Amino acid sequence: MRYLPLTEADRASMLARIGVAEIDALFADVPDGALLRDLPDLPRRKGEMEVERILGRMAARNVAASSVPFFVGAGAYKHHIPATVDHVIQRSEFLTSYTPYQPEIAQGTLQYLFEFQTQVAALTGMEVANASMYDGSTGTAEAVLMAHRVTRRRKAVLSGGLHAHYAEVVRTTTQMAGDEVVSLPPDVTASEDIIARIDDETSCVVVQSPDVFGNLRDLRPIAAAAQKHGALLIAVFTEAVSLGLVESPGAQGADIVVGEGQSIGVPLSFGGPYVGLFATRQKYIRQMPGRLCGETVDAEGRRGFVLTLSTREQHIRRDKATSNICTNSGLCCLAFTIHMSLLGEAGLSRLARINHAAAIKLADALAAVPGVEVMTKAFFNEITLRLPKPAAGVVETLAGQGILAGVPASRLYPGQGLDDLLIVASTEVNTDEDRAALVTALTGALA
């Protein structure tokens, strides 16, 4: 087997050194009957070519985003990733290292984490950011738990613009912990009155912008109202590129900002791995979940970096920890950081403008399709359409024609009367031809 260096002779001499006659003597603590005699009922080893053939066949049954006009978003976005990113993250020293518990031989990881934290703090307009959560959805649940700790209250209010899956993850996690969650109904046009739902028992209000339907929301009045009641504003985003063009949540008064970083450097990969961005105010750092990298000096006074404030974490605090997270999204942080370094402020804001311009073009073109109503007025790169018939069937029909048109709202909100809504995203990868193909196909499907 190509991955196993020991030869039969090696094994025999090692057993001899150990002083046992056969390998199963080392499994003597396994109770009688539980040690398997037969191999598991699975195929035998395979060479590289055969594995490539099998997995290649499976991969070929999927429609890759790059191979079709592609407008699917709703929490994960198709962006171009510079070749440098994927090369560097595959360098052995990054790919095959562990969590930097031995900082003297992990400065590479620690320095990029410090850069990552700085970039995320800058992007979100916050004072500090951690070294990642698993993804945006689990990060949002952690943010709610953190708000409960900070405020010593146990009620979260979730906007109807929060991604359905994020809301479900928050509900599942916090209700299991016995906390209260108030979820507002799906809010397609950003018209809910969330401020009216904040009271003196509210620990946090969770608002996404751009929201799941594409609407940009003004966080400032919500931040002010939250503050008045002693509650925290948790601002969520799923499209990190939007922050290149839109006022940062921090500048709008958010107390915790949490989002999905996939758009910067991380491939779609059918939903994971992604990278959760998590930022807050300096005064809350001891309540933060997740790892933090900090600057320090070594014994010769040279600058270096270490994991720090770990007395918040599970390996020190056990059942009193701020979170149970251990393995996080390290390598995706690196991808994010490299892509962000390549973009820089100039590149990111241009990329954001391209996305916004693409979405404007798309909105105007789709508004002209008979029967289509564009529901979203203020947006970044995503809009919601009302169609004259159920969107799920339309999406299937267009998929059959080789166009991936978007996400039917009914997929995220089944049985909630949103069947005629279609969520459509447009990014820098879409060409004018892509948009024309969508318009033509949609016109046909609705005729």
Place this chain on the structure above:
Amino acid sequence: MMNRQGRPSSTEGSVLAEHPTFTGNRALAQEEPLLFEIGRADVTGVDLDEPEAFTPRLGGLERTVPIGLPGLSEPETMRHYVRLSQQNYGIDTGLFPLGSCTMKHNARLNEKMARLPGFGDVHPLQPVSTVQGALELMAELSRYLTELTGMPAVALQPKAGAHGELCGLMAIKAAIAARGEAETRNVVLVPESAHGTNPATAALIGFKVRSVPARDDGWVHIADVRPLLGPDIAAIMLTNPNTCGLFEPRAKMIADALHECGGYFYCDGANFNAIVGKVRPGDLGVDAMHINLHKTFSTPHGGGGPGAGPVVLSERLAPYAPVPFVVDVEEVSYKDAGPASVSALVEAARGRGTVTSDEVLALRKPELFSKDGWDAAVAELRAAGIEVTGDPSPLVVRHSSLDLIEDAAWYDEDAQPFGRMVAFHGQMGMFVRALAYMLSHGADGMRQASEDAVLGANYIRASLSDLMSLPFGDKPCMHEVLFDDTWLADTGVTTLDFAKAMIDEGYHPMTMYFPLVVHGAMLIEPTESESKASLDLFIAAMRDLAMAAKAKQTERFKGAPFHAPRRRLDETGAARKPVLRWTPPAPVAAQAAE
């Protein structure tokens, strides 16, 4: 002085100390500033064309505050991160004996497979008909995981081991709630030797944590568990093989005792690498166990993640598994959201004379996903005088045999999902890599890998036990061997010092000070990826160091590492005055403020 391979190793009259450089660089060892110190706000390494002029529709929310993100050109970016990488130790650099972490070889075939456009470039919310291969891969991975563990079901979504623990405990909590015992059954037992994530996870969802004391043989004793059992016990979280590197011989008895008292048996499967193809946790009464794909199944640790932590579930917990899950449409029945059947659709459409193909597909009857089934339905409608308009998606009819259940309301089995753990469907990128590993090894290779991992750890034990102390006596271990620091008594050298001296010898240290039940713990896990020659060199280095420690050559240890990119770092200072991000040096900050 010559090293064991006959190459000079001496640093006497150290070149480093006696020949300082102006730059602080030492040839290939380069000092690298922070991105923020070399980047410029107006530089970008990505060529993008400015879009045609447009009027923004941002609702007045345009950014007013600059972000403060420097950029680098492409060559600068490459050099910056390559230099950083050279300050890191990885598995590809050398033996990485980090106990409990299973730092085995990461095959590049697996990377290549995860990057196939059909896996890497697929959106989680594409129509199910366009991701049949992705669902097939998830189903196949599930088959492997359930077969290897002897468990009936698996939830793939958890994003790492700790998240898997959360998934398992949530299923347990849901099962307890379904029995009406939510209020009363709220204690989780956790042995003192457990990983910190175990108690942290239990506490996260409101369980009380009670610890099970450690014994001096490294095992959890049924006699210590039994007195703690009662109507308030929800579960025990037992690691097996345990964190002391030993198989828990009484695991099944403990499981039975838990079940008798109405509780559940959660197994922390972080150490599954010792027993793949040798022992099936399902045979030992396990109700839930997470599998760290980034350990046992070799998806790269990537400097701290991402990982994946699928959880296998017993018959009793399977109904509570979270959404989403993959099902074979041939084998399930769906609840109907619309009319219950084609005949009901006939009723509904009477008078209209037509139905759309979308309406028919919306019935979500499994038979509609085959060509024959589709034709039969169309014929039935036609016989009732109703025409089907519009073509069904050819993709749907031709390919769909797997479906993704994201909302249990569709699904007619006795599923009662406890909810959802993540947006989307889990760590697909890791699923591909893990399945590539499993296909490559096969049943025979996986069993051999476990045997080799156990063999290697015992070989190290046998080769070091005369010098270093084994806390539980000289008995066989699983895939990792645990030493304590008794043997260092009176040497002035601590476990930490010893670890840092290993760095100078070119090794990543073992796991230190874990598990907590052993003083000065040193947990060594070589994995199956090491050749005998590599193990022999490691053992020789460890023996040399051990003898130096016993000979009280403390300076070798106290100041170590001497040869790493950094000497020991001031962790206390870092925590006392946390600096968690770069800020511009004062004068620049003052300018920006103007």
